[in-house]
Amino acid sequence: METLNLGQHISQQFNEELEEVRSKVLQMGGIVEEQLQLAVRALVEGNVDMAADVIHNDYRINALEVDIDEECTRIVAR
Known part of the structure; x- marks a missing residue:
């Protein structure tokens, strides 16, 4: 029974870590989108x-x- 609880704990932790990575990827994507828009605008306007x-x-x-x-x-190394 302990092994099952440990497995659930590890799975829960793994899911939380993946969610954190997902959040960071989405954040990075938003920044990239903003930067791309600014870059295109700078190019078009010659700014x-x-x-x-x-x-x-x-x-x-x-x-x-x-x-x-x-x-x-770090996640994969575990």
Whole structure:
């Protein structure tokens, strides 16, 4: 009976961790969508400052990608 409870606990934890990864992926997707819209607008309008802002804010996407990669690696390693 303990093994079953442990299995349910592990499954619950796994599901929670996957949900956290899913949430981060959705967050990253939203940021990418915003950045893409700004990049296209900057290109169409020839707005160099706006383009620079897009480049400057790219770190947010990169940081989330690294965070997601690390979380997935940690989940799989268990």
